[in-house]
Amino acid sequence: MSDGPKLFTNKPRKAQLKHKTEAGRPPSQPSMDPPRPPETPPPPPSSAQVPKETAARRYKFVWPVLLAVNVAIGAYLFLNANKKDEKEEAEVVGGAPASSASATVAVPEKTLPPEPTIVPAIIPREPIPEDEQRKLLKWMLEEKRKVKTKNPEEKKRIDEEKAILKQFIRAKSLPTI
Incomplete structure (x- = not known):
């Protein structure tokens, strides 16, 4: 019935270990040592004998x-x-204070005169031929067909766009782009 090594808080003496091994022998094997009186087990350790460990350890x-x-x-x-x-x-840099509690003094904003807008020169381009326009519209229609919709409103919007593209493809003349 040996469960393997046991951990003791106090190390047993050799005499205690010998006594346990003799008691564990079968009766057919006589002991060579003279019988000894059984020793009393050591008293359980009191709180005064056990060294205190710090909480950190x-x-x-x-x-x-x-x-x-x-x-x-x-x-x-x-x-x-x-x-x-x-x-x-x-x-703060943008002109609006961070919060109404932090803005105790109202600072009037200075308005700058509007800057003149610079319009880039419009470069006239050659018109795209009708057959290329039709190819482009057919490609757009194919891409719209590949789109996976997530909700009914999006599906409805894509269906309307496809219908418009089909009308342009079937038309005899295309508008100039």
Whole structure:
């Protein structure tokens, strides 16, 4: 009935170990040693005899986890604070204050005169031949047929676009692009 080695809080003496091995022998094998009186087991260890471990040593596997969690939380808070500051700066630079509580003094905005818009020169291009236009419209129709719709409104819109493309393809003359 030996379950293997046992861990003891107090190491057993040699005499105790010998006594246990003699008791475990079958009766057919006589013992060569003279019989000894059974010894009483040692008293259970009291709280005064057991050395106290500090909490840091007792939970030494917890410290790396706590350190990693603290570093992760610190990095998260640091990055969110930076993002928040960038948003506030962008709002202040854009002219609108960050919040109504932080804007105690209203600063009138100076309006700049509108800048003249520069229109790029329109370059006249050659008209696209009708057969190329039809090929292009047929290609667009094929691409519309390949589209997978997610909801009925999108399907309806794509069906309308396909109908318009079919009308242009079947028409005798195409509008100039």
